[in-house]
């Protein structure tokens with residue numbers, strides 16, 4: 001038995017358990033969040049999300065949190081786990097040894113209830129960068145097929161892997177201080193289209209602002225937090241170069 005297992009508590013039935021400290025908050029009636037403690041089974045194949053579902057199914061059905069796919073695809077289960085923004089479906093309980101595991105809502109967002117945060121501002125920022133193919137002189141919906149080489153696909157593919165989990169916003173010290181900052185995922189999304197050979201749009205007026213790429217102080221926490229290796233920090237720095245080049249060579253497009 002590993003040291004982790006030896007240190008873990010055991011239930012009356014002899015099963016290893018671990019303590020979850022879960023933030024509880026109903027803004028309409030509570031002055032501030034409080035941590036509530038639950039003991040859940042510690043199984044090798046259980047993620048933090050499994051622990052939360054155990055609490056909801058077996059111990060307290062009023063606990064509120066978001067999740068859907070349980071496989072790192074939907075992006076809805078992001079929370080702060082022991083101080084770091086993580087996908088709870090991809091974070092195993094055994095990572096935390098004897099525990100406890102503290103689970104709080106994503107930092108930087110208003111809390112609706114318990115672990116559920118408000119996402120309207122994030123969604124508005126995504127749509128603000130015109131995340132669709134823009135074609136000069138063509139109306140939507142586009143019906144023509146536009147061929148693309150593997151190299152052209154590779155130019156933007158990394159940025160298309162985003163699952164909108166918001167971990168990068170929660171990790172970003174600029175966004176936490178200035179909610180008007182467009183933020184990592186929205187800028188990476190804009191770059192996903194800027195770098196697409198089929199796109200003919202111009203997002204300079206959206207990105208070349210103090211709330212756009214110039215708001216970033218290049219801390220790089222967004223890239224460290226991203227579970228899909230999108231590298232929003234690179235997207236931002238790359239666009240700073242583009243914007244600077246266009247100030248001296250205005251005809252340069254990208």
Ligand code: SF4
Pocket residue numbers: 161162163164165166167168169184185188222225226227228229230231232
């Ligand atoms: S860039 Fe990464 S961390 Fe940010 S929303 Fe997309 S997948 Fe999540």
Ligand code: FES
Pocket residue numbers: 067068069070071072073074075076077078087088089090
């Ligand atoms: S539940 Fe979908 S990413 Fe975690």
